[in-house]
Amino acid sequence: MHDNTTAQRAVGFLLRLTDADDAARIRRRIGAPSPGAGERRTAHAVLKLTPVPSSVLLWILEENDPKLNAVVYGHASADPWLRRAVLRGVPFGPGRTDTLPVDRVLLKHADEPPVPHQLVAQGLVEALRAATAMAPARDAASMVLGHRDWQTVAAADRERPLPGYARWALSVRPDCPPALRDQFGSHAKFTHRLRQAGVLAGPGAYATGHGPAAHVLRVLSLGHVMFPARVRDAEEALRPLVRDHLGGHEEAWAVLAQLLDTFHGTAPELIMTAGAIA
Template sequence: MRDNSTSGAAVGFLLGLIDHEDADRIRRRIGLPEPEGPATLEPRQNAPLWSWTRTAVPASVLLWVLEQDDPERNQWVWRHKSADNAMRRAIARGVPFGPGREALLTVVDGLGPELEPPVPTSYTRFGLVGALREGTSMQAARTAASMVLERSDWHAVTEADRDRPLPGYARWALSVRPDCPPALRAHFGTHRKFTRRVEQAGVLDGPADYATAWGPASHVLKVLSTGQLMFPARAAEAEDALRPLVRDHLGDREDAWAVLAQLIDTFHGNAAELVVTAGAIA
């Protein structure tokens, strides 16, 4: 196979879903280098993670990393091209994302309040809910929504909308936040078109959804190859979703893996389609 950082990591991730001895044999057969040693969060000379920060991902992927409530992981989210002002503001303030956690996090040196995105003028003038109500464009609403950080903020927004519905721009800007409480998002809209637009904005049901429904496969699998390092609490969901497909359609067949290695660089479908296609061709 034509090894590069993307396809090599992608095929390596799938090989990790089968028996180790079979994986080693297949790796030699298709010319894939031996896997590197244990990954680390150390910034210096960490080519895989620097590459990860330049790979566009759905917003939910970054939320899974933030849910680890780990300052070292958070610094990689800060550097990620897909991170928005709300995420960077939360990181700078040490806001926790993990279920049940209330205490503020330690912030890595250099990512503190001095680097927080500017506080919107509308927030200074009108407060949180007032700024959301004043948003007369999508940009203004997104800017105001970037100030919704802690659980108490989401509670305040929920109560305000129940008292008097927020404008459409504000509702949409909040809905496409990956950390928007599911009950609030459902309150904003449940029809199929709304749900589809939320998904297109990068809000996913979970890692299994990302693993089986998003593409191109090589990029998705490359991101998942960092899962045990970046979002270990959720990585198994993606692995469990793909493992049966890999075993049923590829298994220990060298020919099927060779076809997959040839397809992966140019395949535009999702990972599930890639695995099934390679198995069928072989």
Template sequence: MHDSSKDQRAVGFLLGLIDADAAARVRRRIGAPPARGNERRAAYAALKLTPVPSSVLVWILEEDDPKLNAAVYAHGSADPTMRRAVLRGVPFGPGRTGPLPVDTVLRKHAPDEPPVPQSVVARGLVGALRAATAMRPARSAASMVLGHRDWQTVAAADRERPLPGHARWALSVRPDCPPALRAQFGSHPKFDHRVRQAGVLAGPGPYATAHGPAAQVLKVLSLGRVMFPARVRGAEDALRPLVREHLGDREEAWAVLAQLLDTFHGTAPELIMTSGAIA
């Protein structure tokens, strides 16, 4: 069964990039419902049902909002490391210090945090990473890197003496690995492929312009105005010129876009330009 709410959110995100009066006229023309009153509640409900790249969950955690953190904790794409960080109140926002308060409902109902791996207990974080000669122990040690301070410790250790390849690999596919550290680890086609497979995104702008299908990407971005407002601006800035040039206030172009959206497999820029050209 087709999820019409996905299309409505996708179109709604793009309509937010043009003048409000023009957007209202377009909504009437294409039969789109008006923007919801309680957008925060609607966004929470939509997130539960929406598969998202792992980087998007990190963008939400960067808001350092206990309610948003609880939503990430409950999401099917959250890994054990993210859930551990939420339960510990680890801050993700730039320049912030913790610990953060944990949402009351989550604190009452969340299971106990999984135990710290014995390798980390015995050797410490850096020692466990250096001892990792296979992927399983490397992933186990990498899962214990939580927050800015731990990442700084790892970066300093790697500069002092490069970490083993498996450890670098396990750390690089973490969506919260700082881009500078990932670059410090070096690049290799197989390495880069694994990073992409892990759902690690270069940023909201590249996600908006280079990933597809358009309906799914735009639906995810539509959640950003509530759930990752500091990050979603990059996607808005990347798409706004295209929307204004190829769609603008042309109701016919928006009608074409609404018709194409469900079956269009390309990127959002391709959808926008195609709709404008057809109209």
């Protein structure tokens, strides 16, 4: 194994889920380096180069950390509304209502993505009601920043249902409140649209239901630095599988490392396959 490869990070994440003594022995056996100093800086650099579902960016923002927010702002997957929220100090973590400080370097060099002047003049609710196609609906939905705006949208939809395009554009926002999605209703393509937009039920569902395993585990390997409050859900979902199928069995871990780069299934399928082969 080579340091900083997808395989190294993926195996390193799973090794956190087994006994510490076993993990140290297995690292020596397969050549996986131990987590060390500079992990935060390395995680920031890796995230910039790693495509992630939109919900992962939201999990990072929930830490309410200006430095992490700056990393999210610069990510290729960040939508205009998200960059606007970061520069305005919108809090996403539970229990925080006051404005967040913005990273000084980001504030000095970043520009806020503009909202079309016509939409600003219309206002949020009227802009959503006027959306008769997906592009203007996305522009209107991007005006929603924070809890109060979501409350305004929910009240407007209860008063008179918003157009379908507006509901769609709002629903695929990862920060759309689940109760509002329920209020919007569902249809045959709803789940598929959410998945396409990268909206996830949570880290546990991501860890067990998405693939390929190497990519998912690489993203989760950043969690201890980027979204520590959320990554535990993924760990608890995978820990029993690691214990039952890999444990302290060095050969099983070696097989897993060999399979990673070409395995197209989910992480549970990878773990069970490696254990069965060994």
